Structure formats: structure tokens, C-alpha cells
Amino acid sequence: MRPDLLRNVALVALSTSAGWIGWSGNVLLLPVAAAFPVFWSLTRTRLQATAISAAYFLAASRGLPQGVVNFYSSDIWPGLLLWLVASSAFVTVHSVLWMDGQGWQKPGRYLAACIAMAIPPFGILGWAHPITAAGALFPGWGWWGLGAMAAGLIVMTTRYRPAAALAMAGFWLWSAAEWTPPSLPASWIGVDLEMGASLGREVDLNRQQELIDVVRAQPPSTTVVLPESALGFWTPTVARVWQRSLADKGITVIAGAAVIDSQGYDNVLVKLSADGTDILYLERMPVPGSMWQPWRGWAGDQGGARAHFFANPAVDVGNLSVAPLICYEQLLVWPILQSAFHRPDSIVAVGNGWWTAGTAIIDIQRASSEAWARLFDLPLVISFNI
Structure with a gap:
């Protein structure tokens, strides 16, 4: 040779x-x-x-x-x-x-x-x-x-x-x-689920009750984080069911959902508590191809997830400023650096990784999130579904 x-x-x-x-x-x-x-x-x-x-x-x-x-x-x-x-x-x-x-x-x-x-x-x-x-x-x-x-x-x-x-x-x-792994913020819990492809697709009240039972099993007065897409489609009915279910626990829930309209949809995190419900975060960078499909708009078609590139880099949950990262955003550089510029108190990383079976993708997402959290010395909350 x-x-x-x-x-x-x-x-x-x-x-x-x-x-x-x-x-x-x-x-x-x-x-x-x-x-x-x-x-x-x-x-x-x-x-x-x-x-x-x-x-x-x-x-x-x-x-x-x-x-x-x-x-x-x-x-x-x-x-x-x-x-x-x-x-x-x-x-x-x-x-x-x-x-x-x-x-x-x-x-x-x-x-x-x-x-x-x-x-x-x-x-x-x-x-x-x-x-x-x-x-x-x-x-x-x-x-x-x-x-x-x-x-x-x-x-x-x-x-x-x-x-x-x-x-x-x-x-x-x-x-x-x-080396020490990032800590959790005080009174925060990240819940990992093993619901496979059904999470976010089975959206009936039985599934909502199943998730509510998981949340209610956590200690009172905590903030519980559920994975991406956990709640499925975000509707007033879902909001009312959750708000009533949390009335006696003092628990705040951060969970993934999808907000759909005639133009497409937003991949979001919502905040739920006995005091009310609200859309907390709009995903800045959905997965190109399978979610974000800008070419459909160029062709006059509708659908696909919207990308809010530089919106809401940090959001407030109680007295904490939080940097949210949904799934694909954990693999990129600019979302976390944009969030870090706003000096958040914590990072919240969620994903719905049932489709990654047989690969190291979730492990890579966790490692990337952990690396950024340790760089900026921030607590980290992780919640994934497999």
C-alpha cells in the first residue's frame, strides 16, 4: 500500500x-x-x-x-x-x-x-x-x-x-x-417513563389518569417534570382534568404536549397546578424532516411543527428561571448557549425516545445535557420516555 x-x-x-x-x-x-x-x-x-x-x-x-x-x-x-x-x-x-x-x-x-x-x-x-x-x-x-x-x-x-x-x-x-453529576434543583423531580410509542398517541382520559397517578405518587409541594409529548394534544379538557387532579397535593407539573391549529402545530412544555395551567415553552428547534418541514409552507401546504428559533430561551417556574431543552435541542449548540446568556437557574431536558431502541441516542442526549449543565454549574432535571 x-x-x-x-x-x-x-x-x-x-x-x-x-x-x-x-x-x-x-x-x-x-x-x-x-x-x-x-x-x-x-x-x-x-x-x-x-x-x-x-x-x-x-x-x-x-x-x-x-x-x-x-x-x-x-x-x-x-x-x-x-x-x-x-x-x-x-x-x-x-x-x-x-x-x-x-x-x-x-x-x-x-x-x-x-x-x-x-x-x-x-x-x-x-x-x-x-x-x-x-x-x-x-x-x-x-x-x-x-x-x-x-x-x-x-x-x-x-x-x-x-x-x-x-x-x-x-x-x-x-x-x-x-467529576460529580449535576444536582437536581430543590423540590424538583424528573420522571422517566416506559410507555413506548403509545406516549403522546394514546390521548384518552385513561392515559391522562395513568399519568396523574404517577404524579400524585410524588411528594407534595414538588415540581414534577414529565417527558416530551406526555400529555398528547393540549386541549381545555386536558387542562381541566389535570387542574382538578392536583388540587390537594400542591404539586406543579411540567409536561410535554402538542398545540395544534390549522397551520400546523407547536411542540411545547406546559405548566399545570391547582392554580391554573399555561403553555410554558415553545420548542425552538423541532427535529428537521420528521417534525419541522418548512418546504411544505413553500409549496403552499400546511402542517409540521413550527420552529421558534430564538424565542423563550428561559422561562419562569415559580421563583426559578429555567432553560428548557426538548429532545433534538439537546444535540445542538445554539439553544443552550442562547439560554445560558439569560443566566437561568436550572436546565430542564425532556425527550420522547421510544424510537431510539437499539441505539445510544438517549445516552448521547443525556451526556450532552449533563456536559452543558456542568459547564455552567447548573442543576439539571431530565425526563425521558422509552
Whole structure:
């Protein structure tokens, strides 16, 4: 095998390993993803940069094909196609911004790629961003930790990469030795459910009563968080049933639901208590394709979930300011950074992950949420359905 070909194969293999291990669902393995800029910077042609970018992203998002099979009860081919489409933003950005040569132009271009993949429009598909590892390397550092992580990633594309790798490895070992998971806010409880695909689809009063029984089993005067889509369609009848059921417990419930109108629907979190009910949060970034379908509007059609890109980054629940993240938002960078800018007191991460069976997607969402919570030293409430 020719030396150049052997080198290229090695870079692709290493990039694949960085994506696979870094995004395995263990928060303390997230820093492995920080090796990606090293491999990107070592490529000698744009084609090589394209190959190692694809290898990294496809390995990091490897659960997507199986998730599509589960969600649509289809064969593997639609999932494989969507997997490739989902990688297009990451691969295109890192391919177009790649350049050969020495100096600081290449680090500058990598910084541009990092920013592009962190914010819309490319950030809409900005999964597996290496900067997510900031919380695993610099817990409690907040914006300074984010800056340190960005600086480390940039230096990894220069000839000073050995020093950067050594420094980041030191912070990694220190963080792992002292690691503690995020705490819960006082008097808050996140409830995980195992209701499969029926959650959000079975919306009769029997299902509402089943969920009410789960909530009423919690201690009085607590705030209970239920998963995405838990309540199904949000209607005045559902609101009245829940309000009456909570009258004697002093419990506040935060739960997922869908608000439907003639133009489409909103994926939301609602707040319920004996004092009343209210829509608390409108999802900023629903899942592209299966939920958010802007092309339908361009064609004059209606339907699909609305994206409220920069709305309600933090919401008030009692005396706490909360940063909500619904499912897909936990995989992206800009929703949590937008929320962190508003200095919330806690993060609430919910999801309905029944369709992720056989994959590490929920573990990755949990790890990502935990990393961001530790970076900004915020309590974290998680509630998932499987």
C-alpha cells in the first residue's frame, strides 16, 4: 500500500474512532471528539478533508438509521439516506472551509467552521460539535470554559497541537477524577417513563389518569417534570382534568404536549397546578424532516411543527428561571448557549425516545445535557420516555 494511501486510511479510521467513542453516550468520553480538528488539519487535499469529516459525523450519528427504521417501521434504506442527508451540513462546511498550507489561516478557517456549525442555518444540523466537550473538561468555568475549549480546538489545528493535546488531557484527567453529576434543583423531580410509542398517541382520559397517578405518587409541594409529548394534544379538557387532579397535593407539573391549529402545530412544555395551567415553552428547534418541514409552507401546504428559533430561551417556574431543552435541542449548540446568556437557574431536558431502541441516542442526549449543565454549574432535571 502506498504511504499516502496508508496515511489517508489511518486518518479516516482515527476520525471514525473519535466520532464513535466521543459520542458513545458517556459524558466523560466527550473530549475524545476534540481530536477531530487534528485529523482535519492533517489532511492534504479537500477530498481528504471531506472524507475524514464524513467519517467523524457518520460515526457520531450512527444511531440515526436504526432510529428511522423504528420510527417509521420501514426498512433500513430510508434511514441510510436520511443519515447521509443529515451529514451534508457538517461535511460541506468543513470541506469548503478547508485549506492547505501553514500559518494561522487554517486555524481561522476551523474557527469559522465551528461557528457555522453552532448557529443557524448550518447549526440546525449541528450535532456532534466537539465544543460540547467543554463541560467535561472545564466544569464550572462557564463562558471562560467555553472560550478555553474553543481556543484548544483551534490550537489543535496548528503545529502546536502536541502542547494543546497535552494540556487538554491534563484537564480531562483532573475533571474525571473530580467529576460529580449535576444536582437536581430543590423540590424538583424528573420522571422517566416506559410507555413506548403509545406516549403522546394514546390521548384518552385513561392515559391522562395513568399519568396523574404517577404524579400524585410524588411528594407534595414538588415540581414534577414529565417527558416530551406526555400529555398528547393540549386541549381545555386536558387542562381541566389535570387542574382538578392536583388540587390537594400542591404539586406543579411540567409536561410535554402538542398545540395544534390549522397551520400546523407547536411542540411545547406546559405548566399545570391547582392554580391554573399555561403553555410554558415553545420548542425552538423541532427535529428537521420528521417534525419541522418548512418546504411544505413553500409549496403552499400546511402542517409540521413550527420552529421558534430564538424565542423563550428561559422561562419562569415559580421563583426559578429555567432553560428548557426538548429532545433534538439537546444535540445542538445554539439553544443552550442562547439560554445560558439569560443566566437561568436550572436546565430542564425532556425527550420522547421510544424510537431510539437499539441505539445510544438517549445516552448521547443525556451526556450532552449533563456536559452543558456542568459547564455552567447548573442543576439539571431530565425526563425521558422509552
